[in-house]
Amino acid sequence: MKILTKYTAVVGILFAAALSYVTFSRVTHLRGELEDDMRRDHQMVGRVLEAAIAAAPLDAADLIRRANAIDSATRLDWEPATRTALPSQAIEGGELVSRFPVRAGGAVVGTIVARESLADVDRVVRVHTLLGVAGIASILLIGVCASLVLGRWLIGRPIALLVQQARRIGRREPATELAFRRSDELGELAIEMSAASQALTEAVEQTRHSDRLSTVGKLAAGIAHELGTPLSIVAGHAQMIAGREVTGDAALESARAIDREVTRIGRIVRQLLDFARRKGPEGTTCEPGDVARRCVQLLTPMAEHDGVHCAIREATPPPRALIDEDSLQQVLTNLIVNAFQAMPSGGELTVVASRADEHVRVDVRDSGSGIAESVRERMFEPFVTTKQPGEGTGLGLAVVYGIVADHGGWITVDTSERGTTFSVFLQEAA
Amino acid sequence: MPVHPLIAIAEDDVQLRGLLAAALEHAGYRVIQVGTGEHLVAVVRHLLEAGEPPQLIITDVRMPALGGIDAAQLLRQAGHTTPMIFMTAYGDAWTRSQASALGAVLLDKPLSLSVLRHAVHRALGERS
Numbered sequence: 132m133k134i135l136t137k138y139t140a141v142v143g144i145l146f147a148a149a150l151s152y153v154t155f156s157r158v159t160h161l162r163g164e165l166e167d168d169m170r171r172d173h174q175m176v177g178r179v180l181e182a183a184i185a186a187a188p189l190d191a192a193d194l195i196r197r198a199n200a201i202d203s204a205t206r207l208d209w210e211p212a213t214r215t216a217l218p219s220q221a222i223e224g225g226e227l228v229s230r231f232p233v234r235a236g237g238a239v240v241g242t243i244v245a246r247e248s249l250a251d252v253d254r255v256v257r258v259h260t261l262l263g264v265a266g267i268a269s270i271l272l273i274g275v276c277a278s279l280v281l282g283r284w285l286i287g288r289p290i291a292l293l294v295q296q297a298r299r300i301g302r303r304e305p306a307t308e309l310a311f312r313r314s315d316e317l318g319e320l321a322i323e324m325s326a327a328s329q330a331l332t333e334a335v336e337q338t339r340h341s342d343r344l345s346t347v348g349k350l351a352a353g354i355a356h357e358l359g360t361p362l363s364i365v366a367g368h369a370q371m372i373a374g375r376e377v378t379g380d381a382a383l384e385s386a387r388a389i390d391r392e393v394t395r396i397g398r399i400v401r402q403l404l405d406f407a408r409r410k411g412p413e414g415t416t417c418e419p420g421d422v423a424r425r426c427v428q429l430l431t432p433m434a435e436h437d438g439v440h441c442a443i444r445e446a447t448p449p450p451r452a453l454i455d456e457d458s459l460q461q462v463l464t465n466l467i468v469n470a471f472q473a474m475p476s477g478g479e480l481t482v483v484a485s486r487a488d489e490h491v492r493v494d495v496r497d498s499g500s501g502i503a504e505s506v507r508e509r510m511f512e513p514f515v516t517t518k519q520p521g522e523g524t525g526l527g528l529a530v531v532y533g534i535v536a537d538h539g540g541w542i543t544v545d546t547s548e549r550g551t552t553f554s555v556f557l558q559e560a561a
Numbered sequence: 562m563p564v565h566p567l568i569a570i571a572e573d574d575v576q577l578r579g580l581l582a583a584a585l586e587h588a589g590y591r592v593i594q595v596g597t598g599e600h601l602v603a604v605v606r607h608l609l610e611a612g613e614p615p616q617l618i619i620t621d622v623r624m625p626a627l628g629g630i631d632a633a634q635l636l637r638q639a640g641h642t643t644p645m646i647f648m649t650a651y652g653d654a655w656t657r658s659q660a661s662a663l664g665a666v667l668l669d670k671p672l673s674l675s676v677l678r679h680a681v682h683r684a685l686g687e688r689s
Contacts, residue, residue: 352651356623359650359670360574367580370674376587388576505626 135282143275147267154263158256165252169227170220173245176205177218177231180243184209188235195243204247211241225249289317293324300328304488307332353512357399361392402526415455416560419463419484419493420445422456426463427482433468438477445484452491452557454538459557462534465527466495466553473499473551490540491559496552507546531555565591566685567613571601571620571629572648581619584674585681598627602635605643615643617684619677622649622656630659637663644684648672 180198184191195209216239220229231243292310299306307329310321368385371377377385420443427434427441434441452459463482470480478498485492502510511532531553535542540557568590572578575596582592593608593615595601601620608614618636620629627635633645645665649656652669660667666680 352623352653355650355670357650359672360577362671363648364574364577364580366671367577367584367674371580371584371587376584388580392576503626 135279135287139275139278139282142278143271146274147271150267150270154260154267158259158263161259162252162256165255166227166249169247169252170229173205173220173227173229173247176207176245177229177243180207181231181233184233184241184243185235188233188240191233191241206246208244208246209241210244222249286317289313289321293317293321296324296328300331302488303335305332354403358396361395364392365389413455414453416451416453417456417459418449419452419459419491419557420449422459423463423482423484423493426460426467430464430467430471433471434480437471437474439471439474439480440478441480441482443482446486450484450486450491451560453560454540454557458534458538462531462555463493463495465531466555469527470495470497470499470551473497486559487556489559490556493555493557494552495555496550498550501548502544502546502551507544510544511542565589566616567591567593567608568617568619568681569593569595569601569604569608569615571595571598571618571624571632573597573621573624581677584677588678590681598624598629598632601632602627605636605641606639609641617644617646617681619646619648619681622647623651630656630663633663633665646680646684
């Protein structure tokens with residue numbers, strides 16, 4: 132919690148400065164008071180003695196000696212025949228020294244000197260300074276602890292919850308529930324975050340919906356294109372025969388071309404029916420590892436022919452996905468056959484069944500040369516193929532995409548010149 | 562203007578391409594056939610450098626990788642004003658607007674040879 136630490140440090144330093152100033156002022160004031168007290172005491176003693184000595188100048192030394200016997204803190208001296216005319220008070224070598232000249236008969240007869248150590252004052256000031264510093268330290272300690280604990284509760288914890296929610300949104304997981312309820316700014320942020328997530332989820336749903344709509348459009352475009360070409364050929368040859376542009380053997384060849392194209396049209400229509408007939412989710416479940424093993428077993432002759440080595444890896448315990456075996460078999464067969472075709476001179480095929488968050492992930496990885504950038508974006512669209520016209524209909528990946536989407540899953544592709552991985556994400560069976 | 566106008570045809574289906582070429586050659590045109598949009602752009606550039614640009618380009622809209630419209634845009638950007646005929650089995654609004662923007666004629670598949678011949682004749686006639 133870096134913000135909290137910074138905030139606490141800044142507030143702590145400001146508090147410490149303010150409290151130090153207050154303590155320093157108090158101690159300075161106290162020292163002044165104590166010194167003033169001492170000065171007043173000296174003045175009082177001085178005046179009394181001054182009056183006594185002025186009345187009997189000859190007894191001055193004796194009076195001072197007796198006075199010294201009474202007060203132990205103030206040391207008194209009698210300096211006869213000094214010329215000092217005015218009383219004075221000064222601090223000399225850690226002592227308060229007060230001088231009171233005594234006049235008798237209009238002339239200065241001597242000076243009473245009172246000396247008192249300032250050590251007691253120093254000690255009191257020191258004790259107060261220490262007490263002040265201890266006070267500041269304990270206030271700061273309590274303040275910092277309270278700020279950190281309260282801050283963690285008021286700021287740290289809610290922010291951690293919001294960060295978690297933001298990460299879930301980033302991973303495209305649903306995060307529409309309110310992270311916490313509070314009436315402050317963070318509470319407002321939590322409400323806005325969950326509203327944003329809600330809007331995002333709805334937008335994704337809409338995109339999926341419009342994707343599906345446009346898939347229908349793309350399918351129609353694909354059908355039109357696939358059938359448009361052979362129909363053009365049929366029409367063209369027929370017109371050339373009818374217009375006697377071709378005769379004899381050439382006309383025979385035109386008739387054969389018409390027959391070939393009609394066969395092609397028939398095949399496209401059959402595959403379209405397969406595409407349309409795919410099953411939706413039925414609530415049945417299966418283990419992708421098992422299905423992958425069965426697919427690879429069925430395709431072993433093809434793998435051996437292409438010189439492809441197949442390996443299947445599976446998490447323990449084996450993940451179970453919410454999809455029926457037949458549908459998953461159709462998905463994996465299509466992906467595995469594509470993988471074989473991506474490795475015409477042999478290679479490695481790896482199928483990995485694992486768990487990813489709350490989903491089952493099935494990777495089909497080949498060691499081929501990757502997918503050309505020009506087809507990457509459109510490769511799940513119907514009738515998009517890298518094969519020569521007539522060799523493949525381009526429905527394989529569209530079927531895979533459709534089945535996986537129908538079961539609430541999705542597919543990602545990672546491709547480079549070292550190979551391609553199709554990752555199928557499916558809902559995990561409870 | 563040569564006696565027999567030169568036409569470049571781009572169509573990924575080899576059967577249809579052959580048939581169209583045969584029909585146009587039968588009608589007295591010289592034809593160069595290509596199977597992709599990339600080849601079309603390359604061949605037209607090459608012909609231009611050789612000093613014998615085609616008088617007409619006929620291209621399928623939907624081809625693997627570079628489609629007919631993309632290829633046509635590349636040629637137009639390079640300053641080629643050759644008349645163009647697009648062929649498509651799926652002439653939606655977008656395709657029609659693109660064809661119109663590129664000044665091309667759009668023919669629907671399945672294609673009638675007589676319609677094609679008529680369009681070729683008009684495209685070349687308007688030009689000359």
